[in-house]
Amino acid sequence: xxxxxxxxxxxxxxxxxxxxxxxxxxxxxxxxxxxxxxxxxxxxxxxxxxxxxxxxxxxxxxxxxxxxxxxxxxxxxxxxxxxxxxxxxxxxxxxxxxxxxxxxxxxxxxxxxxxxxxxxxxxxxxxxxxxxxxxxxxxxxxxxxxxxxxxxxxxxxxxxxxxxxxxxxxxxxxxxxxxxxxxxxxxxxxxxxxxxxxxxxxx
Amino acid sequence: xxxxxxxxxxxxxxxxxxxxxxxxxxxxxxxxxxxxxxxxxxxxxxxxxxxxxxxxxxxxxxxxxxxxxxxxxxxxxxxxxxxxxxxxxxxxxxxxxxxxxxxxxxxxxxxxxxxxxxxxxxxxxxxxxxxxxxxxxxxxxxxxxxxxxxxxxxxxxxxxxxxxxxxxxxxxxxxxxxxxxxxxxxxxxxxxxxxxxxxxxxxxxxxxxxxxxxxxxxxxxxxxxxxxxxxxxxxxxxxxxxxxxxxxxxx
Amino acid sequence: xxxxxxxxxxxxxxxxxxxxxxxxxxxxxxxxxxxxxxxxxxxxxxxxxxxxxxxxxxxxxxxxxxxxxxxxxxxxxxxxxxxxxxxxxxxxxxxxxxxxxxxxxxxxxxxxxxxxxxxxxxxxxxxxxxxxxxxxxxxxxxxxxxxxxxxxxxxxxxxxxxxxxxxxxxxxxxxxxxxxxxxxxxxxxxxxxxxxxxxxxxxxxxx
Numbered sequence: 001x002x003x004x005x006x007x008x009x010x011x012x013x014x015x016x017x018x019x020x021x022x023x024x025x026x027x028x029x030x031x032x033x034x035x036x037x038x039x040x041x042x043x044x045x046x047x048x049x050x051x052x053x054x055x056x057x058x059x060x061x062x063x064x065x066x067x068x069x070x071x072x073x074x075x076x077x078x079x080x081x082x083x084x085x086x087x088x089x090x091x092x093x094x095x096x097x098x099x100x101x102x103x104x105x106x107x108x109x110x111x112x113x114x115x116x117x118x119x120x121x122x123x124x125x126x127x128x129x130x131x132x133x134x135x136x137x138x139x140x141x142x143x144x145x146x147x148x149x150x151x152x153x154x155x156x157x158x159x160x161x162x163x164x165x166x167x168x169x170x171x172x173x174x175x176x177x178x179x180x181x182x183x184x185x186x187x188x189x190x191x192x193x194x195x196x197x198x199x200x201x202x203x
Numbered sequence: 204x205x206x207x208x209x210x211x212x213x214x215x216x217x218x219x220x221x222x223x224x225x226x227x228x229x230x231x232x233x234x235x236x237x238x239x240x241x242x243x244x245x246x247x248x249x250x251x252x253x254x255x256x257x258x259x260x261x262x263x264x265x266x267x268x269x270x271x272x273x274x275x276x277x278x279x280x281x282x283x284x285x286x287x288x289x290x291x292x293x294x295x296x297x298x299x300x301x302x303x304x305x306x307x308x309x310x311x312x313x314x315x316x317x318x319x320x321x322x323x324x325x326x327x328x329x330x331x332x333x334x335x336x337x338x339x340x341x342x343x344x345x346x347x348x349x350x351x352x353x354x355x356x357x358x359x360x361x362x363x364x365x366x367x368x369x370x371x372x373x374x375x376x377x378x379x380x381x382x383x384x385x386x387x388x389x390x391x392x393x394x395x396x397x398x399x400x401x402x403x404x405x406x407x408x409x410x411x412x413x414x415x416x417x418x419x420x421x422x423x424x425x426x427x428x429x430x431x432x433x434x435x436x437x438x439x440x441x442x443x444x445x446x447x448x449x450x451x452x453x454x
Numbered sequence: 455x456x457x458x459x460x461x462x463x464x465x466x467x468x469x470x471x472x473x474x475x476x477x478x479x480x481x482x483x484x485x486x487x488x489x490x491x492x493x494x495x496x497x498x499x500x501x502x503x504x505x506x507x508x509x510x511x512x513x514x515x516x517x518x519x520x521x522x523x524x525x526x527x528x529x530x531x532x533x534x535x536x537x538x539x540x541x542x543x544x545x546x547x548x549x550x551x552x553x554x555x556x557x558x559x560x561x562x563x564x565x566x567x568x569x570x571x572x573x574x575x576x577x578x579x580x581x582x583x584x585x586x587x588x589x590x591x592x593x594x595x596x597x598x599x600x601x602x603x604x605x606x607x608x609x610x611x612x613x614x615x616x617x618x619x620x621x622x623x624x625x626x627x628x629x630x631x632x633x634x635x636x637x638x639x640x641x642x643x644x645x646x647x648x649x650x651x652x653x654x655x656x657x658x659x660x661x
Contacts, residue, residue, distance in 0.1 A: 282542050283542075283543075368539075368543055370536040370537050370538050370539050370548070370551065370552075371535055371536050371537075373537045375534060375535055375536070375537055376535040376536070378535070405457070408457040408459075408460040409457060409459070409460075410459055412459075412460070414459055414460050414463035414464070415459075415535060417532065417535070417536055417551055417619075418547070418551060418619045418622045418623065419536075419547060419548045419551035419552075420545065420547035420548065420551070421539075421543045421545060421547075421548050423630075424543065424545050425543070431630070433622070433630065433633070434628055434629050434630060436622070437622050437625045437627065437628040437629075437633070438625060438628055439625075440622065440623055440624060440625040441624070441625025441628070442625075443460075444464070444624060444625065447457075447460060447461070447464070450456075
């Protein structure tokens, strides 16, 4: 217990010594900006991959934070710097998990890119064609969009076979990157169904 | 348009610790439409440099919901106790003066210790006694008009504006303040809470209770939730007086 | 004893309105009778002299002295409980709250002087009875006139505003509108009393 306490104290003291050029709140703002840009509800693999790289850079920049408040009394800045590192790591976990989850589920709606479509099997392609009708891939973004004039985005279908699993993320300290794996969970008693509040559920 | 970016001047009363002397520092923040005091304080955190070019520790302050529903960001802005999150720069006289609510102990800069309010809520028994943990099928019937009154009073977010404005709250008096006092009335209105009304009214007869209110009526003017504090204080006065008579004649 | 503060505070309120209220009303009426000339006032004072001495002294002690001392001393304690802030919060009611305390502070030395000089010294020790002529000669000194006028106005304001706060403290006027009405009526009463006061003070000075 004492060892753990000392570890935390040392961590805090190290933060108090930081004197680089970056400002933690400014970095936090930038973190928010890129997460908002690439990891909102509707996301695609190109954006997510880009975000993973940006987050790695932001994590490196965390080491360059300089704090102006070196006191031990009610030091909100030092507290925030410590929390910020964890925020960045969590952001990486979220982004990496989203990148690897090639389906749409709940608040994770993945847009089909031209590069993704090529990797789908025939059944999956047929399902998309049935749902969206004719669609094309945008020249600039590569995103699937319907041909009916509305340019609605084409999203991956839900893929229970591959992805109805709990995501487990561990942090590889050496490479400073998240590692995603999956774990099965017990779902034999309830048959998974579409979350559609517009219709009454059939038992 | 090649317009100069407008700057907003903030004059902030700071203090390094509870027993340190206050001092003032001034900061300039870039104007943007809809800027509020919390957003301005966040900008100061990103660039904690005074107008003299001195690099200082960022201002310490508290905030939570950003929507005037939690009470955490209460501070004194241009002399008035109010929530910082909804104090729009456009509506305030500049330079904008920020100060902590000194009726409470100051921890640092704009951060204050309002735990006394929660202790007061305990003193007035600010809860409803529940029978036990077994299932109760139907809730007790409530008078809908009483419920409307209770709903109004339940908006209290323990922000402390009323305590800051009240001349009877401070080191010179024991007064618990308008907010905890009126909260006693809230629980007295509840269909189950009303059974403990005598307990709460007796608590208000104690030191720092309702008799310490001198009727300055500042509280109702500053309440951000527009709770009719003085009306309920008058009602509580009625109830407490009746309870006192009962105490005398039932003794 | 149980909840001493509560009972003392409520007693302070009742004593102020009911007991000291009668005292001040009597003062206004007796002094107002000076407007009718020496005969009017002196005959009124003679009526009071006819009250048997023990009863009169009893009234003075239990009806004025003790209530006044209690109200004043406990009132000082109440005034010290407030950190007046009308500069920061300039609302009307807050100003009235502050004035209630400022008038009280003025009245403490004023009443000590008034009671000591007129009742204890002039009437008590020197044996000079109250009369129109005595007061008329007393109110020739301009400083005395000013201080006494201020004293009366302070006491009348304190009483009339006290009516308003009495209605709040006893829950008689609960809502904001009825409290406004009570406040306006009590200030009109103050205005009326103030006019009468200015009238008889002017009369003392001019005649």
